[in-house]
Amino acid sequence: MTDTPINTLADTLAGPAAALEAIATVMPVRKTRCTLAGKRIGKLDVDPVKGFAAVGGGNLAPPVANAQVARMIAEIDRTNRLFIEAQRPIAVFLDTHEPGKPEHPYPPHCEIGTGEENLVDELAWLEWAPGVTLMRKDCINGVVGMTELATGKNLLLDWIVGNGIETLVVDGICTDICVLQAVQSLLSARNHGMTGPLREIVVHEPGCATYDLSLETAQRIGLPDTAAHPQRVAHHIGLYLMQASGAVIAEELVF
Numbered sequence: 001m002t003d004t005p006i007n008t009l010a011d012t013l014a015g016p017a018a019a020l021e022a023i024a025t026v027m028p029v030r031k032t033r034c035t036l037a038g039k040r041i042g043k044l045d046v047d048p049v050k051g052f053a054a055v056g057g058g059n060l061a062p063p064v065a066n067a068q069v070a071r072m073i074a075e076i077d078r079t080n081r082l083f084i085e086a087q088r089p090i091a092v093f094l095d096t097h098e099p100g101k102p103e104h105p106y107p108p109h110c111e112i113g114t115g116e117e118n119l120v121d122e123l124a125w126l127e128w129a130p131g132v133t134l135m136r137k138d139c140i141n142g143v144v145g146m147t148e149l150a151t152g153k154n155l156l157l158d159w160i161v162g163n164g165i166e167t168l169v170v171d172g173i174c175t176d177i178c179v180l181q182a183v184q185s186l187l188s189a190r191n192h193g194m195t196g197p198l199r200e201i202v203v204h205e206p207g208c209a210t211y212d213l214s215l216e217t218a219q220r221i222g223l224p225d226t227a228a229h230p231q232r233v234a235h236h237i238g239l240y241l242m243q244a245s246g247a248v249i250a251e252e253l254v255f
């Protein structure tokens, strides 16, 4: 026996691509072509902010161009235009922190006034678009973050109920962190009777992305090996966990 962590072993022996293939074989994600016509739909974009998605945008942003993140931005842009055309509502989470108030375990990010807390340039038009509601949150779980401490009211749940949303399409960053927690919390809230007419949550896979931090990079910059986060594996695991909790995973949205 060895005490070598499993991720070290997987990466050393075969690399993240083989690890993904092995995981996807035993924990498959089934993606559907999801028809939205005739449904009362709404959309939630999770954190398409500069601090997470602009190249060089901050401590938690991609340091170099990243294909999965670029695809996410393009897909959010494209599908949001379809929702607006259909006159259906869109909520957008914006991760936003008070300067100097850390969010453990992460380094400073998306602090007010840095610009990191604002939409990436490609999606800046959303700020003024009809039917779009920006929601600033200061924690990973946006459902928790939308709770008004003084009143206990939840702005996201009120938005879902108020708009009569039956099918909520979710996308954004990171698939396995903020998207995952929002989707799982909303599924629990639905099952607990807190979301009015909400029936289904559809995660649009091409509109999701996560960050890439290889084991080698983590070790080189002095992080523990538990910080390793190979992008495609982490993205898959995020999708798998949302699917396991009852979300529909869509590879295509049909309007």
Ligand SMILES: [Zn+2]
Binding pocket: 095, 096, 097, 103, 109, 110, 138, 139, 140
């Ligand atoms: Zn944050």
